[in-house]
Amino acid sequence: MKVNNLENFWMPFTNNTDFKADPRMIISAKGMYYTSSEGKKILDGTAGLWCVNAGHGHSKIIEAVTKAVNTLDYAPNFDFGHPDAYELSNRLSMQFPININHFFYTNSGSEAVDTALKIVLAYQRSRGKGTETRLIGCERGYYGVGFGVISVGGMVKNRMYFGSLLSGIDHIRHTHGSIKNPYSRGEVEHGAKLADDLERLVGLHDASTIAAVVVEPFATSTIPYSFMMKSSPALAALAL
Ligand SMILES: Cc1ncc(COP(=O)(O)O)c(C=O)c1O
Numbered sequence: 001m002k003v004n005n006l007e008n009f010w011m012p013f014t015n016n017t018d019f020k021a022d023p024r025m026i027i028s029a030k031g032m033y034y035t036s037s038e039g040k041k042i043l044d045g046t047a048g049l050w051c052v053n054a055g056h057g058h059s060k061i062i063e064a065v066t067k068a069v070n071t072l073d074y075a076p077n078f079d080f081g082h083p084d085a086y087e088l089s090n091r092l093s094m095q096f097p098i099n100i101n102h103f104f105y106t107n108s109g110s111e112a113v114d115t116a117l118k119i120v121l122a123y124q125r126s127r128g129k130g131t132e133t134r135l136i137g138c139e140r141g142y143y144g145v146g147f148g149v150i151s152v153g154g155m156v157k158n159r160m161y162f163g164s165l166l167s168g169i170d171h172i173r174h175t176h177g178s179i180k181n182p183y184s185r186g187e188v189e190h191g192a193k194l195a196d197d198l199e200r201l202v203g204l205h206d207a208s209t210i211a212a213v214v215v216e217p218f219a220t221s222t223i224p225y226s227f228m229m230k231s232s233p234a235l236a237a238l239a240l
Contacts, residue, residue, distance in 0.1 A: 002037070012145075029056035077105075110144025113214070117148050120212040132211040133168055136201060140174035141216055152214050170205065172197035175216070 006020045025037035032055060034042040047053045054061060075082045093101040106112045117135055124132040137152035150158045151165035154174060159165065173194050181188055198213060
């Protein structure tokens with residue numbers, strides 16, 4: 001399939017000029033593979049952007065989506081409910097640890113983390129801890145594209161471009177270790193000192209000012225491209 005005009009679509013996290021000079025198009029997907037516009041099969045080593053984990057075009061998912069769209073394609077959740085949202089929440093509460101039993105749905109990871117930050121601020125205020133407003137994230141952490149998540153996140157270019165962001169944020173060091181971590185099994189032996197960073201920040205700001213800490217146990221999105229190429233041929237294949 002040839003696209004004649006590449007001008008009007010602006011791609012995220014992409015050098016658009018370079019892409020247009022040498023476009024790589026994916027035109028279909030099934031199971032574990034994409035097919036490129038040249039008919040080449042490409043192993044999807046990252047399951048989309050970590051979001052197609054059951055495989056592409058899974059018949060049960062197609063069936064469920066078709067049924068949902070045919071039955072009730074949209075209904076508001078403002079003062080109206082619909083049974084499936086309750087049913088899903090009940091089922092999720094059975095899967096999660098016993099104290100994780102309330103669910104709030106969003107359209108993306110960015111919105112989910114931003115919403116979690118808002119919920120935690122409202123929670124602290126409603127229990128009389130209105131001074132607990134500081135949010136702590138990880139250097140190099142990636143939590144999405146909104147202002148809140150960029151502020152708590154540690155992706156340098158995002159922080160550089162979008163200025164002072166939210167106030168009252170601090171960061172502990174990241175957990176990505178390209179020298180010591182690759183190919184390790186289970187929990188790595190080093191790294192406890194990274195948790196000490198949090199104690200240092202508690203000492204600096206005082207616990208009574210801290211609302212929440214956002215931590216990713218291992219880095220994914222923010223791993224540098226060069227490391228990704230070395231460490232994961234599957235990711236590299238997708239990227240190429
Ligand atoms: C840890 C983490 N949080 C949040 C996000 C943002 O998710 P979304 O792209 O759905 O907004 C991502 C996306 O890669 C992520 O890896």
